Amino acid sequence: MNELLRILLLALAACLVLSSKGVKGHEEPAFDNETLQRFLSDQLEARGGATGKHANNWAVLVSTSRFWFNYRHLANALSMYRTVKRLGIPDSQIILMLADDVACNPRNAFPGTVYNNADRALDLYSNNIEVDYRGYEVTVDTFLRVLTDKVDRRTTPRSKRLLTDENSNIFIYLTGHGGNEFLKFQDAEEVSAFDIADAFAQMWETKRYHEILFMIDTCQANTMYSKFYSPNILAVGSSELDESSYSHHADSDVGVAVIDRFTYYNLEFLEKVDKGSELMMKDLFDSYDPVKIHSHAGVRTDLYNRNLSEVPITDFFGNVQAVEIDEDDDEE
């Protein structure tokens, strides 16, 4: 028995030694607030200051869940898609990633439709939607490649690329099942908070964004933005560490929950917003009620140097093209 135990301990030690080779763990960045602020101001100084001016808005909307019972996650993403489109972001500037197709699922009592409300007043899967990545195309690798634009340019069409630049504001929305510093993709793999943080770092270095609004609706969502370290990122999550996020309600005919609480109350607020709205991001965040959401939504603002009460909602959720009407000109 003692011999067996000794062998098992040796085996465990061998595993530990072997596992230290290869993928390394992340070291916690050793900085305090003061160092962070100095770093940020240096970065912003190099960029000529964060003036808040941006020229184009983009959206990356991802539902990472598969299977019929995760209907609500796809409805979440499609609801956000409808909202940003309504506010002006064109399909060419939206990357929509849906890990499954519930509209055509054999279990769907209303084939070809996706609803986010039991009254079924609005079909989110109606005409004029453009899904860029669907089904098994939605992987961690694809997601990170979309963010960093490290794609095969010969085979990836422009419509599936995030063609942002240093003047782009990007709204990134993730929904699915998550945990402490990870988000599950397809019930097969995970993306960690470190991976997303490093992807954002690459985006910042390659000047692929002006500002990012990162919104995530999963369990323990707030842990997903805890590792970010790049400037100009505003992050919001639906629940704290060790806290779950919940669905809002189910549709008895569809048979599953159709929307999550955090997303539901975001949409309730955003329905009041139109292209000319003067509502600010602070108004949105102030509308979060833990009693209604059943979890504590968190907002991370230390990487974001603008005052939230002066940041219009449309800075992230809407888009206006730089149209200039021509003057009458008689010359030929």
Place this chain on the structure above:
Amino acid sequence: MLPSESTEAIVLRRKVVLSFWAVFVFLGLPLWFHTTTIHRTPVPLSAIETLDNELKDGLGLSRDDDPGLHIAVGVKKNCLYGITTREISDELQRLLRTEWTSSVFSLDLVDADECSGCSMPKYTLNCIGSDRTPLPKTISEGLEITVYIPSNHGSKEIIANGLYDAFVGDFLFFNKHDLGSIDRAMSPTTGILSTMYRGATYADAIHLSFTLLIALDSSGGERAIEALSPEFQTEWRVHAEKVWNTLKFGELNRYVSSITFDTDVGFQYMTDGSDEWARVEQDVSSDKLSSLLDTWDLQPITLLTTSSNSSAVKVLQFVYFLPPYSTNTKSLSFTVANWGGVVMAGDSPDLPAAMRTFGRQIDKLLSPVSFSLANGSKSRKTLPHRHEFARIATIMNLRGAIETLSALSRLVTSLQEMAVPSTVRDLVDSAIKEWHSAVVNLRSDFDQVAENQGLRHAAAAAQFARQAVFDKDMMLNMFVPFEHKIAVYLPLLGPVIVPLVAGLRRVVVESRKKEP
């Protein structure tokens, strides 16, 4: 009690155990090491840092041949409306802190009326004006730039001897209320210098895409039927070709290697029918037009690459939109920055007029200001052909290249888990080589040919740098939590390791027993 093993069995077992260990150590371990090591090709980080320092030091160029835009101006008091040269300098200093201007532009202001004994700068800004003052048809030789300001605060007019001088004059006119114009002038997206800024991202080729977009409402429309006819579509292509020919044999051709075009006919089904169009007609505003643009189902533009594969193609879209009906006799046109232009037909489609408008929109997107020449010529819009602009574009591309390479350097250093394939090193080497070629051109006695070559080398350097930093194989390895590693490796390796270790231990114990 187990029967004792024969000597042959013990020897065989020993050989088996040692064979397994030999495979594990000499094959398994190297294989595991090779497949789990993150492959990172060394990138010449020190060379990148050297280039960065070189650029900051001015590339070894003397002040005289410094490719930047350096303007020294003597300003007469009649141009200063309640503002001093010091205030202007301070304001410009603030505006000059943009990334673009701080590297290639400087402005020295001298109060011309108080400059006694000082060496007057190259340009003197003199402002005249009242509605009763006749506009001079000619001005004296020299470099005095006259700015005529109508007392009704209408558009100012610049009278100068040449394109560059007029540009300088237009840029420099300012008063207290017009400082906003300086802000706009310096802005890389909206200012007078915006074209130069855009041009600085120099594309070796330009592709023009002309789309005839026909609105269909529920009734189908007579216009749609007419537009579907082969004759109409042929006429569409012929007119597009005329625009293309004008560009191809114009000044633009001196700066790009190819100008191509294509034509297309598309249909836009208006779900709300004529009501949707009526709303646009009633309220013609940037917002409404922007919304309309969002709904158009234009064919995606395929980004073409030139045969050299070293630079991208600038694609501009031009859409001639035939609405379901129109209450306007005149067409409406608008330009969209970095995208192209749109002409919306009036009550009777006029293809030649639309094409002329596209021509003007192309000028607007690719050209700077309009102005009047002192010889009485009508104002023209044309690409800058002075060597300063080509050189500025060169240095802008070099800046872009070094910034991209520096970003790559920082990423490679800070993200140790990121793989760096050999293609990245090759691209970095190519970018550095092109960079050096461009700098050689800048330093040499330049002529038109050398300038353009320098510009092409600089553009190639920027392009190679971008390809390196966005290499699809330069991906970060995923982070795996420690407990996940245990959960994966233990059941995988445990059933193999335990018998191997047990067998080796037995071999060792038996060997020790044999020793006296």
